[in-house]
Amino acid sequence: MEAVLKIFRGDGTAGAFRDYTVPLHEGMVVLDAVHWVQAHQASDLACRWNCKAGRCGSCSAEVNGKPRLMCMTRMDHFPPGEAITLAPMKAFPVLKDLVCDVSWNYGVNKRVPAFRPRPPEPDGTWRMQQADIDRVQEFRKCIECFLCQDVCHVLRDHDRKDRFAGPRFLVRLAGLEMHPLDVASRTAHLKEEAGIGFCNITKCCTEVCPESIHITDNAIIPLKERVVDDFYDPLRRLWRRLRATS
């Protein structure tokens, strides 16, 4: 049994899809096929990967147009005999082949207001109930594969990287905002720098998340509510104005 892969070869300026025929074996994933091509047909084929178990979020690509982790996408997921297309993520500039420049994300992360815990209890530790951290632990499952960023139309189609942090960093901000120990407020950051208003909750990010994080429902919508409470609630607005003048 064999399969044909159509893999994008090229860089940010030019490129084309090239065909590679690979032998199939039981349980094979798309990343195995890419490795086979590297070892036998195109040693300079560029792709990122690390853990090969869906845990590190390195091998993101668009498989038949869908953002996926190549290590978690089985070859037998696709109808036999049909070519499988592999392309780099579309929302980011292509460096080479399947590798794109995701450095913008690291810049966004750097500007996130840091974790600021309340003072510990007299014994120097903190008490937290599991029930209170469950929802934050969901956000901390994020493996930074950036597939949610790739599929988000604000970034993918409108390229508003100048104004919008994207679902990944709204999840990160939610993890800080809802952290039981954290005392900082990030609503101003969410409104201005992260541009949360750009999200119109189409839930595309949630659909592609390999960690099944409920990005829209559990992270973005509650954050939007916080921003509304802090900036658009008339009583709070008045209160803020009074505080600012006093």
Added chain:
Amino acid sequence: MDRFETRTYDVLVVGAGGAGLRAAIEAAEQGVSVAVVCKSLLGKAHTVMAEGGVAAALATTDARDSWKVHFRDTMRGGKLLNDWRMAQLLAVEAPARVRELEAWGALFDRTPDGRILQRNFGGHQYPRLAHVGDRTGLEMIRTLQDKTVQAPRIDVFMESTVARLLTDDGRIAGALAYRRETGRFLLLRTKAVVLATGGIGRAYKINSNSWEYTGDGHALAYDAGADLIGMEFVQFHPTGMVWPLSVRGILVTEGVRGEGGVLKNSRGERFMFRYIPEMFRRDFADTEEEADRWVADVVAGRKAEARRPPELLTRDVVARAIAQEVREGRGSPHGGAFLDIASRRKPEEIRKKLPSMYQQFLELADVDITREPMEVGPTTHYMMGGVKVDPETQAATVPGLFAAGEVAGGLHGANRLGGNSLSDLLVFGRRAGLGAATYARALTSEPRVDAGRVDAIAAELLAPFERSAGENPYAVQDALQDMMGTYVGIARSADDLQGALAEIEQLRARAARVGVDGNRQYNPGWHTALDLRNLLTVSEAVTRAALARRESRGAHTRVEYPDSDARLGGVNVVVRRQGDVMAVLEEPIPPVPEELRHILEGKE
């Protein structure tokens, strides 16, 4: 050399896993300038794959625990070959390092009274592993990553590989790296280098490691003249996935057994009862009834009074047991053993405590672990041996060189306990950062970089492009991995090891002929070609050290010498570069002081 991008720092950290990031954070806090160079993107280092937890005697889940018990467990797990001072520092300092992570935003699973919950693991007498489900490493690396990017004075060079260290009159002066994206060279002048490059798992075919684990730090240190110790001790984790082929070697956390999972052979026997070593007989259940009582207590959240199930023996013992069951014809259909949690815990508990395992088996192997057993077998997992370091500062035997985490030797002796690697990263990452910053600040004269040497290295690194019709680098790496698995695996003989040395020489000749296609921009074929040098160095070191240790101890098994030898129990095998020759020496291990010996003997 002048045409290379050149940067100057006080401390250069090579590697951005837990140890590298913790070292960088500490060095920056000391006020020195720090560069972190890592081969992948930030946050992707192999620490993310650590699943079970971080071992620290917090005593939140069982008040009987203390640093003394942790110290004793670590030394006994290492078959007393550990550097006692490192084992002591690990046990004493780990709790503070874990709490510090919490102060930086990490969220560990909780006890009913709101404290950090601890889990049972092989070789640990009490529940000791602080954890987050089965994704503890991800929690740690993300916490450290976020701390690092917001720290002043740390520059991170992602997707860059350090090819060689540069020395000036025997002390560290810098490093030559290349940026993977562009293929261009990056010259880093520095006073001190902290190696935090992890292990050597890619020297073996069946392994649980990512492509990054090519023994870079071990080889860089060796080339620079530093001593390596304990290189014969390669940990084969007992439970890697064995089927389908595509996932062979990928880790199945020991947490499965910590949560009550049992190992069975093809006859349905819980074979581990037959493999309890004399040294541990007192501490482990000898009937299924007693083992099940222990599980029942743990599941109910009670303090376990029964003795522990033998599935929680140390990794060396369990890996050898599975290998023997398979050899004697009692293996699973694909040559492993059955690991069964489905019949022990409720499906919702399994999904809550082991979510990644559940997903990994469901998606990659079509196995629902809440309903059926997993097939598991040994996989190359961890390098106990490494750069010989001073236990207090992590300084190597080359001035200005430091090492922390898996690349450093000594702490784990002949076998590492699960969970101790994550505390190792934190405790000794911090100490290495401190040691390197202190050294850099005390240095009175700036080390000089030899321009001629830099140019010569650069030419050597580019040579594979001159041989586009040369050997395929992937084929050479593949042959090396096959050979190491066959000759230098779990059970080793003098004949096999001699055969391995001969093959290494041939592979080295092939590696000198590898050629690559394409250009320097993000070229994995070229990167693979350059990695061969390090893989060959560490493979030779493992093989020579394995030949020198004529006994079986911990992870090292010599078929001709099935027992431990009392004399060898007091020595480290040291590997050192002497010109072009790899010299192998023996060095006595510092004796354990009186007061700690009492702890080891269980008198305290």
